[in-house]
Amino acid sequence: METEFTPFASLLGGGLIGLxxxxxxxxxxxxxxxxGIVSRILPPAIDTKGLPQGLTxxxxxxxxxxxxxxxxxxxxxxxISSNMALLGLAGILVGxxxxxxxxxxSGHGVCGISRMSGRSMxxxxxxxxxxxxxxxxxxxxxxx
Amino acid sequence: xxxxxxxxxxxxxxxxxxxxxxxxxxGAILVTAPGFWFVQKxxxxxxxxxxxxxxxxxxxxxxxxxxxxxxxxxxxxxxxxGPAVTSLPFATSGVLxxxxxxxxxxxxxxxxxxxxRKTIPA
Numbered sequence: 001m002e003t004e005f006t007p008f009a010s011l012l013g014g015g016l017i018g019l020x021x022x023x024x025x026x027x028x029x030x031x032x033x034x035x036g037i038v039s040r041i042l043p044p045a046i047d048t049k050g051l052p053q054g055l056t057x058x059x060x061x062x063x064x065x066x067x068x069x070x071x072x073x074x075x076x077x078x079x080i081s082s083n084m085a086l087l088g089l090a091g092i093l094v095g096x097x098x099x100x101x102x103x104x105x106s107g108h109g110v111c112g113i114s115r116m117s118g119r120s121m122x123x124x125x126x127x128x129x130x131x132x133x134x135x136x137x138x139x140x141x142x143x144x
Numbered sequence: 145x146x147x148x149x150x151x152x153x154x155x156x157x158x159x160x161x162x163x164x165x166x167x168x169x170x171g172a173i174l175v176t177a178p179g180f181w182f183v184q185k186x187x188x189x190x191x192x193x194x195x196x197x198x199x200x201x202x203x204x205x206x207x208x209x210x211x212x213x214x215x216x217x218x219x220x221x222x223x224x225x226g227p228a229v230t231s232l233p234f235a236t237s238g239v240l241x242x243x244x245x246x247x248x249x250x251x252x253x254x255x256x257x258x259x260x261r262k263t264i265p266a
Contacts, residue, residue: 002160003150010164013145014171017226021172022179029189030196034226039250058229065233078231079149080238082221090221091228091242093213095249098225099257101210102198105145105224108211109169114176115197122203127215128155134219135155 001081021111028053031115033107034061035098082138097127146231148222148238155219210253217249 021032030053040047041054068076082090098104101123103112108127112120145151145168154165188194218224223242232239 001149001153003147003153003162003164005162006164007167010167011171014168014173015175017168018172018175018179021176022183025180025189025195026183026186027190028192029194030192031198034224034229035250038225038229038247039254042247042251042254044251044254061226061229062233064230075234076146076231078147078234078236078238080222080236081149081152082238084237084241087221087223087238087241088245090217090223091245092249092252093217093220094224094228094242095217095246095251096253097210097212097214097217097249099210099250099253101207101212101214103211104214104226105169105218106226110172110176111180112198114173114180117198118201119198119203119207123207123211126208126211127218130212130215131155131219132157134216135152136158138220139152139156139159 001079003079017106017110018114021106021114024057031107031111032057033103033111035095035104036102036107039095039099101127145224145227151222151224151227152219 024030024032037054037057041051047054080087094104101108103120103123105124105127108117108120108123113124145165150162151165153160153162156162183189184195214224221238221242223239225246228239228242228246232243
């Protein structure tokens with residue numbers, strides 16, 4: 001299914017993500033990697049010292065939806081093409097891969113590349129490539 | 145980024161390609177790169193005594209394997225951690241399946257990373 005190309009909304013949204021990363025760096029000196037922030041407060045080896053900070057950041061992420069609703073008045077367009085079993089598998093792979101590789105689109109893709117980190121550039125190039133290959137197989141080989 | 149089909153379309157360069165996501169990343173880096181540079185001219189952050197910056201610069205198998213696995217999951221579901229958590233309150237059935245699975249995946253990966261028990265010398 002096609003989606004509309006939205007360069008301006010996307011640029012603006014990206015800018016806000018960037019602003020969030022800069023604010024976290026300025027206030028607490030931390031990289032805004034969502035997978036890191038979430039996984040640090042999960043068992044095993046829960047980071048109890050960083051727990052209040054992590055929970056506060058996650059609460060902020062969760063508050064974005066009601067804020068969006070208050071301003072725009074309706075939920076954003078969400079179209080999911082994958083079936084539920086695939087989404088469950090996707091979740092396990094995303095969580096496992098993000099922790100194993102020390103980051104996701106935010107930690108490596110935004111913060112890491114902004115810091116000119118070689119590790120993050122390799123990681124981002126790697127997950128973009130496997131993502132493209134996966135969607136190709138899913139849409140043009142399996143479903144095609 | 146909270147719309148999985150849009151993410152999958154970004155990755156579908158040989159199909160219904162939608163380059164929007166590149167603008168999200170570009171917009172974020174345009175703000176973050178100069179922002180980080182400016183902030184780090186201070187010796188400490190405003191509410192903490194030090195910056196916690198990743199210091200490693202070696203490319204190891206865990207990094208590449210982890211990123212590769214992450215990308216496969218990202219392509220399959222069209223969701224990554226940030227947008228998934230952000231769209232949780234909208235409670236679409238997709239995220240309600242994806243998030244618990246993601247948390248399980250994260251815990252599993254942490255288990256494999258735990259330092260193995262040291263053998264006590266006799």
